[in-house]
Amino acid sequence: MKHVKVLILLFVMLMFVVSGILLVSCKDKSMKGMIVFTQVPEYSQYKNYQTGDSWRYVPQARIVALYPDKPTSFRLLTGDFYSARSPEISYDGRFMIFAGQLKQNGLWQIWELEFESMEKRQVTYFQESCIDPAFLPGGRIVFSKSMAFDSTGAGHALHTCNLDGTDVRRITFHPNADFTPTVLSDGRILTISSQIYPEKECPMLMVLRTDGTKYDLYYKDETDELICTRPWESERGNIYFIRSNPVKGETGSIFTIHRNRPLHTCIKLNNEINGSFNAVTPLKSGKLLVSYRSSDNNKYALYEFDTGTGQLGKLIYEDPKYSSMEAVVVEAHQQPRNLPSEVDLQVKTGLLMCQDINIMDEQSMNAVHSQKKASQIEVLGLDASLGIMNVKEDGSFYLKAMADKPFRIRTLDKNGKVISEPCTWIWLRPNERRGCIGCHEDRELVPENRMPLAVKKSPVIIPRHITLAGEKEIELE
Numbered sequence: 398m399k400h401v402k403v404l405i406l407l408f409v410m411l412m413f414v415v416s417g418i419l420l421v422s423c424k425d426k427s428m429k430g431m432i433v434f435t436q437v438p439e440y441s442q443y444k445n446y447q448t449g450d451s452w453r454y455v456p457q458a459r460i461v462a463l464y465p466d467k468p469t470s471f472r473l474l475t476g477d478f479y480s481a482r483s484p485e486i487s488y489d490g491r492f493m494i495f496a497g498q499l500k501q502n503g504l505w506q507i508w509e510l511e512f513e514s515m516e517k518r519q520v521t522y523f524q525e526s527c528i529d530p531a532f533l534p535g536g537r538i539v540f541s542k543s544m545a546f547d548s549t550g551a552g553h554a555l556h557t558c559n560l561d562g563t564d565v566r567r568i569t570f571h572p573n574a575d576f577t578p579t580v581l582s583d584g585r586i587l588t589i590s591s592q593i594y595p596e597k598e599c600p601m602l603m604v605l606r607t608d609g610t611k612y613d614l615y616y617k618d619e620t621d622e623l624i625c626t627r628p629w630e631s632e633r634g635n636i637y638f639i640r641s642n643p644v645k646g647e648t649g650s651i652f653t654i655h656r657n658r659p660l661h662t663c664i665k666l667n668n669e670i671n672g673s674f675n676a677v678t679p680l681k682s683g684k685l686l687v688s689y690r691s692s693d694n695n696k697y698a699l700y701e702f703d704t705g706t707g708q709l710g711k712l713i714y715e716d717p718k719y720s721s722m723e724a725v726v727v728e729a730h731q732q733p734r735n736l737p738s739e740v741d742l743q744v745k746t747g748l749l750m751c752q753d754i755n756i757m758d759e760q761s762m763n764a765v766h767s768q769k770k771a772s773q774i775e776v777l778g779l780d781a782s783l784g785i786m787n788v789k790e791d792g793s794f795y796l797k798a799m800a801d802k803p804f805r806i807r808t809l810d811k812n813g814k815v816i817s818e819p820c821t822w823i824w825l826r827p828n829e830r831r832g833c834i835g836c837h838e839d840r841e842l843v844p845e846n847r848m849p850l851a852v853k854k855s856p857v858i859i860p861r862h863i864t865l866a867g868e869k870e871i872e873l874e
Contacts, residue, residue: 428512431462432686433474433493434699434724435482436716440675444625446591446600447574448551452625453496453528453541454505458482460495462727465713474510477517479503482723483529483627490729494520494530494538507540509560512727520562528553529627531578531586533607534735536560539568539578539586552593555586557607568609571803571822572779575603577627581656584734587615587636589624592822594779600624602638602659608738610829614821616659625649627723630656631679632731639674648673651687651702666707676722677702684710688722696720740826746797747825748856749832752849753792754808756835757817771808771816771836776859778804783860785809792835793849797856800827804859808836 437458444452458480464470474493475481481497493510505526509518521527525543533539538560541553552574558565568586569575572594579587585604592598600623602616618624618640626649628638634656641649651666651674667674675688675697685702689709697720701710714721755770774794776783783804788794798804805819817836825831 428462428727429490431464431727432699432713432724433460433462433484433486433727434721435459435484436461436719436721438719440697440720447593447597449528449553449574449576453576454526455482456480460484463714468714484723484725485531486725486727487532488730488732490727494532496528496530507538520560521558522562529577531580533557533580534584534732539580539607541576541578555588568605568607569612570609570801570824573822579628579630580733581630582731582733584736587628602628606736608740608826610739610826611831612824616654616663626676629678632681633683635679637677637679637685639677649675651677651685666704669707670709675720676724678724680726686713686724688724697722699724739828739830741828744828745800747800747827747829747831748795748797749823749825750795750849750852751793751833752835752845754788754794754836755792772811773809773813774806775809776804776806777819778802778860786857789850791850793851795849795851795856796859798825798859800825806836
């Protein structure tokens, strides 16, 4: 009898252990391997790259999930939202962040979903809408926040914060609209950025560090085509995105560039396929997960795409009532580098050095009306000129500017005639030290191994009327 009781006790304990293993296993597999994607009932080809209307802010969107080989596993993840989109999976595969709008005409905010419990938690609580979240290394996220710039109108700026919504930091400071941030494996943020002041310009891919320093051009198309979806990096170093040409009536094609030479490696992948692509995500297999429709009369559906053959693979999922896009796989993936920051908020300025203002790329040289060498620069703020200064004999300059204030630079000859038009907007973070080779220079140039004459003296303070506490104001030459 005693042995029977022991056996019963062992059996009960064994059942508890097995049940626990099965429960944990079921929870662990409840979302792993599923594809999470956005569905939109009506998709407009009109895209406003300044406000995000009909592009980032889409009415009645929803986020769903399913196993690729089991369409019946379909699950609605955001049924309690009026609209939700932009899903991104955490590096350990356990969480998803997304942008959600609880009620019609309400604000968009960033939310987090834990897959094991399926509980949602609001991350941001701003009086402005937020969209396009992405995970950063170090327990932070980046997102795009609607802004009302004083003199340039509405736009969007990138911000970062902790996963609990604390310690919010703005990291872009120009009169642009910045959307769809993606974190590259090297730790930098890649974003689609469109200038809105003083002239509206086509969107470009810009790159910056997570603290807002070292902002620079990553890729720009020289035609009328528009980058119209979030770019994604593959494990092999390729960046994939969708480009469209509304002037020619082309609605969406797959393009790729390589991270080692992003300005000179652009390739179109779907040359043999008619129809339109809306979104693309690289898979660990080397294939792509794409959103595609054969004609304007159809909804976008999810397919595999073979980068080697340039052909569509198997159909993953289609819905006659919804367009399916922005697909990501629930799985663990490599965390990017966590870059150190040079920003010191106790410092109110940053430093900028240029090696030679007369170094330009071939296109910029062809655009210069006068072949005379530039000998001056003018620093332009949002509303007025911040000063004109002579450069050194070797074409170099060295200036100190107020932090987080955007400015542009153009070159002048000795008579004050404009040689080159202003560059793109620049800002310096507090304590940032930044250098460039020239004005509109070839981005692949390596600087000459010499010390610019300008750095042998103290930097010129911009703007002219500012005197920094504890520092002597330096007269413009």
